[in-house]
Amino acid sequence: MLSRHSALALQGVSGGELEDLCAQAVQLRKQHYGERLTYSRKVFVPLTTLCRDDCGYCTFVQRPGSPGAKVMTPAEVMEVVQQGQQLGCKEVLFSLGEKPERRYQQARDALAALGYQRMTDYLAACCDQVLEQSSLMPHVNAGTLDEDELRLLKPRCLSMGMMLETMSRRLLQKGGAHYACPDKVPLQRIRTLERAGRLQVPFTTGILIGIGETWDERIDSLLLINRLHAEYGHIQEVIIQNFCAKPGTPMANYPEPSLEEMLRTLAVARLLLHPSISLQAPPNLQQRYGHYIQAGINDWGGISPLTRDYINPEKAWPQLELLAAACAEQGCLLEERLALYPAYQQQPGFVEAAVQARLAPLCRADGLAQHQCLAS
């Protein structure tokens, strides 16, 4: 594996040197993942767009009173889930604003009308409903969570996630991407990752590229994730996500990272992270699938035949046929996976009995190769 010192020196690597770096990353990918490139067939449920944070890059968040500010009802959630089931989806991605009830009356009122005081309690109830009334299983992306919240959610979902985003505290300053965002204070993110590790929650995390972080901070963010995984073994995937500038946000005119910057970061991430950690990059935030594959990724994350990416609504999902063709061109095979990677499926500490019981039928569902379903 790459040392911190070598990784830091790779800032700005390009041309033939970048190609060599990518070739090393691909070799490592092949050793650990063979020819497989995976994705999860999912529906996206934006349970609430209200959020107490104000990230400079985000258009998902809606201020109280605006038309898009809402909390979905249980019926609305189940409508999407049932449609997803018809279309062969196996994951429900719950992605939502963080602790809106601590800041906004509209959130408190909406929750009270549903019979709850905390967003997390309502989220837990929605997960229960999905498990009881469908064959899909939740993946929860709710931002920072305390120990009680993680304990509450663990038996109700297949896995959870939260992007570290960055370990840089500089971005909290006025004018920075994370100014006035209590949940983007790196220490709070790190604590959530640690708690998830102690509680053995199979976890997704990652970094956002191009929000003002330096190359050194990016390397240190990856090393931090790696250290947490070395201690707890719970990081099943790391997402390397490119910042996309959105009109109407404070960062509307901020430069987006170039393709080369992404390839450099992906290859270094593959060489820095433990090989058992899946390396994911979304296929809808750029179109150069072949280049990403050549930089060492082994996973595309969630792709939906039904719902858009509510975080990047202007970016359509690729057609699976096109993605499969791009994979084939690179000698790879596009394959569906669950929101829980095979290595975790038979580890009792990581999978609660209630969840384990639900895994077998999902694994028998069509479209999933046997190696993705060790639990069946």
Ligand SMILES: O=c1nc2n(C[C@H](O)[C@H](O)[C@H](O)CO)c3cc(O)ccc3cc-2c(=O)[nH]1
């Ligand atoms: O459609 C999206 N899915 C996102 N996902 C979902 C992800 O693509 C898949 O659902 C997981 O790989 C399931 O295993 C996230 C999941 C996390 O745990 C943390 C962050 C993200 C971020 C996104 C995102 O921006 N857009």
Ligand SMILES: C[C@H]1O[C@@H](n2cnc3c(N)ncnc32)[C@H](O)[C@@H]1O
């Ligand atoms: C769910 C995840 O979506 C990512 N996210 C939020 N806004 C943007 C954007 N403009 N561009 C790219 N990713 C974004 C953050 O990393 C968050 O943690």
Ligand code: SF4
């Ligand atoms: S990125 Fe997440 S935490 Fe930040 S404003 Fe958007 S919804 Fe809130």
